[in-house]
Amino acid sequence: MRKENSTNTLNKQQIDRDCGMSYTLNAIGGRWKPAILFRLTRGKMRYSELRDSIANVTERMLVLQLRELEKDGLIKRIVYAEVPPRVEYELTDKGNSLRPILRSLSDWGIKNRI
Amino acid sequence: MRKENSTNTLNKQQIDRDCGMSYTLNAIGGRWKPAILFRLTRGKMRYSELRDSIANVTERMLVLQLRELEKDGLIKRIVYAEVPPRVEYELTDKGNSLRPILRSLSDWGIKNRI
DNA sequence: CGGCATCCAGTAGGATACTG
DNA sequence: CAGTATCCTACTGGATGCCG
Numbered sequence: 001m002r003k004e005n006s007t008n009t010l011n012k013q014q015i016d017r018d019c020g021m022s023y024t025l026n027a028i029g030g031r032w033k034p035a036i037l038f039r040l041t042r043g044k045m046r047y048s049e050l051r052d053s054i055a056n057v058t059e060r061m062l063v064l065q066l067r068e069l070e071k072d073g074l075i076k077r078i079v080y081a082e083v084p085p086r087v088e089y090e091l092t093d094k095g096n097s098l099r100p101i102l103r104s105l106s107d108w109g110i111k112n113r114i
Numbered sequence: 115m116r117k118e119n120s121t122n123t124l125n126k127q128q129i130d131r132d133c134g135m136s137y138t139l140n141a142i143g144g145r146w147k148p149a150i151l152f153r154l155t156r157g158k159m160r161y162s163e164l165r166d167s168i169a170n171v172t173e174r175m176l177v178l179q180l181r182e183l184e185k186d187g188l189i190k191r192i193v194y195a196e197v198p199p200r201v202e203y204e205l206t207d208k209g210n211s212l213r214p215i216l217r218s219l220s221d222w223g224i225k226n227r228i
Numbered sequence: 229c230g231g232c233a234t235c236c237a238g239t240a241g242g243a244t245a246c247t248g
Numbered sequence: 249c250a251g252t253a254t255c256c257t258a259c260t261g262g263a264t265g266c267c268g
Contacts (some may be wrong), residue, residue, distance in 0.1 A: 014153065014167070020223030021148040021216065027226075029143050031261065034135040039128065047230055053128070058262060063231065084229045085268090094226060101218050102135065108215055109134030112141075112208060145241065161250055172242060177251065198249050199248090 027072050028098065032057050032065045037091070038106070040075060041099055044090040074098065141186050142212065146171050146179045151205070152220070154189060155213055158204040188212065 028034060035054045039045060045053075051062055066089065069075045074095035080086040142148060149168050153159060159167075165176055180203065183189045188209035194200040205212075 014149075015169070016224060017152050017220045018149045019227070020220040021152065023223035023227040024219045025139070025143055025148065027223075029139055034139065035128075035132045038131050038135065051230090054132075055129070058264095059231070060233095060263085061261060064261085079230095085231090087230060097226075098222065101215075101222055104215050104218065105138045106131045106134040108212065109137035109141075110130060112211075113133070113137040165250090172244090173251070174243085174253090175241065178241085193250095199251090201250060 024101070027069075027074060028102070030065045030068060032061055033069060034102065034105070036062075036065060036069060036089075037074065037095065037098060038102055040089060040091045040095070041102065044078075044088050047087045047089070050089065069095075138215070141183075141188060142216070144179045144182060146175055147183060148216065148219070150176075150179060150183060150203075151188065151209065151212060152216055154203060154205045154209070155216065158192075158202050161201045161203070164203065183209075 028037060032054060035057070036050060039050060039053060047062075047066075050066075051057065051059060054062070066075065066077070070077050073092055075089050076092050078088045078090065080088070142151060146168060149171070150164060153164060153167060161176075161180075164180075165171065165173065168176070180189065180191070184191050187206055189203050190206050192202045192204065194202070
């Protein structure tokens with residue numbers, strides 16, 4: 001840990017920028033979060049639909065990432081009191097506001113990977 | 115590992131999307147990469163300037179993340195044959211093309227963190 | 229059906245000291 | 249000035265099995 005730059009007048013704005021980006025990347029940056037979010041932009045989905053549409057994900061990881069997305073307020077978990085049980089996930093307004101960002105991340109990646 | 119969904123006609127596009135997002139998030143998603151990239155959007159910077167403007171980063175982590183950004187073709191490392199040595203970093207064209215994405219990530223984060 | 233519990237491996241990231 | 253080298257921790261993600 002070194003001394004911080006106290007003379008750079010742009011520092012506070014930069015820190016805001018850093019924090020903003022960190023917050024966003026933390027919200028969407030999990031191993032399976034982009035896949036989940038992108039599928040939900042097409043509409044409500046059941047747990048089993050998500051599980052079957054995302055290749056190679058384990059149930060443990062799927063649930064963990066769903067819980068984080070829920071905690072961060074990006075998705076809503078809807079439990080139907082039925083037998084057999086049914087659970088659906090859908091984007092919240094906050095989650096929906098990510099749409100353009102998800103698209104641009106995807107577009108940039110498709111264009112720039114070799 | 116479970117069976118994959120072979121009936122979903124959207125699957126190939128989804129996989130492209132997933133890969134695109136993963137590629138982008140991998141490129142910019144390191145602990146210090148956003149901070150580095152954002153500073154370089156303001157122009158060329160020396161190693162010591164980066165180090166001093168990013169609070170709490172260790173030299174080891176700074177160098178590691180710079181090397182990855184360089185390997186991914188987002189930044190260029192310019193060594194001047196002087197004594198004392200001088201090294202500057204600047205965005206490549208590929209790095210510059212990230213500007214709008216970095217901005218939207220930052221803006222979304224600033225708006226949505228509590 | 230939609231999970232949770234347990235255990236485990238790999239790696240991202242960090243502290244500290246040293247160098248061409 | 250601009251890095252390496254070494255060692256270490258913690259967290260992410262994975263395999264497997266059980267449950268309401």
